[in-house]
């Protein structure tokens with residue numbers, strides 16, 4: 117009986133199967149709340165589908181931040197349109213107001229996350245570092261009410277535009 121179990125286990129293609137499960141779970145780019153992933157996690161749809169220029173700038177910034185003892189973690193990156201819509205639906209439920217929800221979550225056709233041109237970074241000390249140093253890499257805080265949401269909005273060493281007053 118034990119021998120049989122061992123044989124069954126050995127015959128299970130754990131590698132490819134595990135990867136398949138991961139792709140299904142994260143195929144929409146979702147990252148569970150209160151969790152984060154690394155910029156090096158290129159297999160995750162949230163990272164893999166980012167604008168390559170944004171990802172390259174982010175990785176450069178992360179390397180320099182690490183030297184300063186700060187780790188930049190990704191709390192959200194690319195999102196499928198379905199995932200973005202789900203976030204908006206959840207926000208409408210939470211705020212019980214479509215208008216208030218849209219202050220925080222754009223509909224899919226307006227979200228820079230859906231086009232892979234936005235990334236959310238944490239924790240707070242990482243946001244502080246990036247707000248201070250991001251322009252060196254072309255990275256800017258896009259919205260005044262979201263200290264974690266960054267986009268490529270200037271050229272490296274340039275000046276970031278004033279953060280917009282409403283939602284990402």
Ligand SMILES: [Zn+2]
Nearest residue numbers: 235236265284
């Ligand atoms: Zn965002």
